[in-house]
Structure formats: structure tokens, C-alpha cells
Amino acid sequence: MRRFPLFAECLTAGVLVVLAALPLVTLLPALAAGCAHVKAHVDGETTALRAFFDRVRDAARGGLGPSTGVVAGFGALAADVAVLRRVPLPGGGVVSAVCAVAAVGLAVVVLRAAADWSPGERWTALLRSAARRSAADPSGSLLLVVALGVLVVVTWQLPPLVVPMLGCVLMAAVAVERRRSRLRDAEHL
Incomplete structure (x- = not known):
């Protein structure tokens, strides 16, 4: 029964992230x-709506440029795949697959940076560090x-489930980063 409140906070986080990322x-x-909302719940801190939007405001300081770059990167990869699907080019399937892998890699780096x-x-330091951690921690x-x-x-x-599932992906990102820090701490003992 203790896990249901965490799931509920993940659902709430998914809804709030979709609204804030519009x-x-x-x-x-x-x-x-x-x-941060998921971490706050796990750590017993406040998960009030005001606290969420305060976190968005804090994260937006210096984050709009890198965020625009990330969105542009996803957009360029999606545009490449869309063009390759419409115009049959030799090797287009391979390039589409490479673009898909690059998009997934970018998503992993972004999630790890957000969780950290x-x-x-x-943000630039967070993204660089997340890229290094993504390569150094393949599991x-x-x-x-x-x-x-x-x-x-x-x-x-079921497309409407994107909102609650996004909250579950955020929980996974937080869990992966906490797992990484625990493994690092265990190695130093």
C-alpha cells in the first residue's frame, strides 16, 4: 500500500511536466x-504544486538555451527520418535507424541530466556530465x-497514457541516478 502514493506522485509529475513543457x-x-518532484516525495519533502512551479522557475534560469538546443536536436532527427520515409534514398533505412538510436541516446542523456x-x-555542465555517465554506466x-x-x-x-507514463519514466530516471550514486558510494567503502 505504501507504493501507491509514489505512483500517484508519478502521475501528478507527468501531468505537471506536460503542462510545463507545452x-x-x-x-x-x-x-x-x-x-525533483518525485525525489521530494521519496525524501518526504513538499510536493505542493507551488513547489513544482518554483522548481520549474529555478531550472529555467540558464536552461532555456540548452532546452531549445535539445528540442532542435530532436526536431532535426525527426525531420531526417520523415524525409527518409518519403524519399527513397539508398541507405535511407540505415540512416533512419541511426537517427532513431541517436534520438534515444539524446533522450537518455536528457533524462539523466534532469534527474541530477x-x-x-x-545545464551545459549537467548535460556533459550526463553524457559521460550514460556511456560509463551502460546498465x-x-x-x-x-x-x-x-x-x-x-x-x-493508448495515446492518452503518455501523461502518466511520463511520470513513470521520470521515476525511472531518478531511480537510475540514485542507483548510480549508491554504487559509487559502495565502491569507495
């Missing part, structure tokens, strides 16, 4: 606030790829 350029701050965010952090990255895969399959089956 302008698209606020994608990174919205994801960071969603991960705390007030005052610089954690694979866990996030599986979470994204579940998000895609569930959303494909």
Missing part, C-alpha cells in the same frame, strides 16, 4: 522539476532505454 523551450526545466539537476546547476542507460520503450509501447496502444 512551450517546448521549457522541456529541460519541466523534466528537472518533475524529477539541483538549484544553481548549469543504467539500458534501464532508461527500457523505460522509454515501455512509454512508446503503452502510448502506441
Whole structure:
């Protein structure tokens, strides 16, 4: 019974992240606030709506430029795949697959950066660090790829479930980052 409140907070975080990310350029701050919302619940801190939007505001400081870059990166990859699907080019299938893998890799890096965010952090440093952690911790990255895969399959089956499933992906990102820090602490003992 103790796990249901966590699931409910994940659902709430999913709804709030979708609302906060509607302008698209606020994608990174919205994801960071969603991960912070899940962490706050797990740590017994406040999960009030005002606290969520305060976190979005804090994460938006210096985050709109990198967020725009991330959205542009996803857009470029999606546009490449769309063009390759319409215009049959030699090797187009391979390029489409590479674009899909790159999009998943970018999503993993973004989720890891959002889960590691705390007030005052610089987004460029967070994204660089998340890219290094994604490569150095392949099992954690694979866990996030599986979470994204579940998000895609569930959303494909029933599109309105994208909102609650996004909250579950945020929970997975927080769990992967906490797992990484616990493993690192265990190695130093």
C-alpha cells in the first residue's frame, strides 16, 4: 500500500511536466522539476504544486538555451527520418535507424541530466556530465532505454497514457541516478 502514493506522485509529475513543457523551450526545466518532484516525495519533502512551479522557475534560469538546443536536436532527427520515409534514398533505412538510436541516446542523456539537476546547476555542465555517465554506466542507460520503450509501447496502444507514463519514466530516471550514486558510494567503502 505504501507504493501507491509514489505512483500517484508519478502521475501528478507527468501531468505537471506536460503542462510545463507545452512551450517546448521549457522541456529541460519541466523534466528537472518533475524529477525533483518525485525525489521530494521519496525524501518526504513538499510536493505542493507551488513547489513544482518554483522548481520549474529555478531550472529555467540558464536552461532555456540548452532546452531549445535539445528540442532542435530532436526536431532535426525527426525531420531526417520523415524525409527518409518519403524519399527513397539508398541507405535511407540505415540512416533512419541511426537517427532513431541517436534520438534515444539524446533522450537518455536528457533524462539523466534532469534527474541530477539541483538549484544553481548549469545545464551545459549537467548535460556533459550526463553524457559521460550514460556511456560509463551502460546498465543504467539500458534501464532508461527500457523505460522509454515501455512509454512508446503503452502510448502506441493508448495515446492518452503518455501523461502518466511520463511520470513513470521520470521515476525511472531518478531511480537510475540514485542507483548510480549508491554504487559509487559502495565502491569507495
